[in-house]
Amino acid sequence: MMLVLLLIAQGVAWMAPAPVLGPIIKQLHIGLGAGGLLIAIVPACIVIFSLVGGVVSEKLGAVRTGIIGSWALASGLVLSSFTGSYVPLLLCRVLEGLGYGLLLAPVPTLVMSWFPMSEWPFVNIANAVAPFAGLTIVFAVIPVVYVAVGRSWNAAMLYSGLALGVIAILWTVWGREPEQAAGHTEAAGQGGAAGGSLREAFSMRGVQLVGLALLGSLWTFQIFTAFLPIYLHATQGMSLEEADRIVAILPLTAAFAAAGGGFGAALTGLRRPFMWPLQFLMFIGAIGAVTFHNPMAIRFSMVAFGAGTSGPLGGILTTMMELPGMTPVKMGSAYGVVWAFGFAGAFISPFLGGAIAGKIGLLPVMLVFSGFALLATFALYLLPETGPGRRAIATPAASPL
DSSP states (O other): OHHHHHHHHHHHHHHTTGGGHHHHHHHHTOOHHHHHHHHHHHHHHHHHHHHHHHHHHHHHOHHHHHHHHHHHHHHHHHHHTTOOSHHHHHHHHHHHHHHHHHHHTHHHHHHHHHSOGGGHHHHHHHHHHHHHHHHHHHHHHHHHHHHHTTSOHHHHHHHHHHHHHHHHHHHHHHOOOOHHHHHHHHHHHTTSOTTHHHHHHHTOHHHHHHHHHHHHHHHHHHHHHHHHHHHHHHHSOOOHHHHHHHHTHHHHHHHHHHHHHHHHHHHHSOSGGGTHHHHHHHHHHHHHHHHOOSHHHHHHHHHHHHHHHHTTHHHHHHHHHHSTTOOHHHHHHHHHHHHHHHHHHHHHHHHHHHHHHHHHOHHHHHHHHTTHHHHHHHHHHTSOOOSTTSOOOOOGGGOOO
16 A cells, blocks of 8 residues: 555656646746646656666665655645746756656565565556556546635645645655565675666666657657647637546546556466557557547547556566566666656657647647557567466576566
8 A cells, every 4th residue: 555655646746737737837927838848847857866766775775765755746746836937836846756756666676575476466456556546636636626726726736745745754654664675685786786786677678678668658648648638628619627527537547447457467477468459559549539529539539548558557567577587676777767768758748749839739749749659569569478378488598688
């Protein structure tokens, strides 16, 4: 449950401004490019701090790193509620990016330390669902809070930050570094300085492919979650609240799809059938969301988009843990590497897309950027099968990974 709370906090902090981005842009008198940067700056920071987080977690321990990261998330949101201009708000988003990045490495390290190998696929179901539960809260709850507090985005950010503060308190009070995790860390660190696991993880072909897949997936995901409410409001004549409700279908569906994909991979002992075929649904949903005009058709597109966004995650996480030579500490570093790839795409996408959209419109940008979901599908297709249900393959020593 503690790990799940951390992952929910990440999702809330990352996308909290998205449902009220229109009012923020209007109040601060900024353009779409600057508005997109408010969303994109968090992934930009994650690119850096996810790699740093692997080294910090290796030095301080996974739980201590989790405590620091959770307080950074809560503090960033609370402080952003007191801002009235663009630059201070952007700096608060940097603090949230720091917290998110630091939290990436501890989660998989603790999963591999706390649970036996046979339970990893099932634990990863919860880990895959939790971030989308956080995003569901963002798009379903924050618009309601925004209206309830007199349409003040500052107050909406304050209450969001206070909620994450409760999670930070729980980790501070009850977070304890397990002896098993410490033992794994010591064993993995023998013979190398801190950061050595990061270099080893980066050299693994499986880690590189997952990183490429997350880059493509988050590139498409970020442009749609950041600008689809504005697009639907401008082109379909929907109210901002109605557009937010439609986009909220995405993370809600994603939560169920993450569970479905995870259970499929766990029960069959196979990973690949629940990765690249599901990822392809993201591309189909993205195209439909911006080309259909019927609200029901747009909703169905959001269902496909959400399923493609999260369905592969359980299989991806378990596949990484099953790669030959993977250890808990190395897994933390590998997790930081792949999400550094992913959030690099998430940073570039809304910032670049918003700037281009200011000149040619949102529709062509979102159509072109949806193609990155195909890149993710291809990268996942190249991943080998690592599950116990696979047919006879070469021994780990002969594997290219």
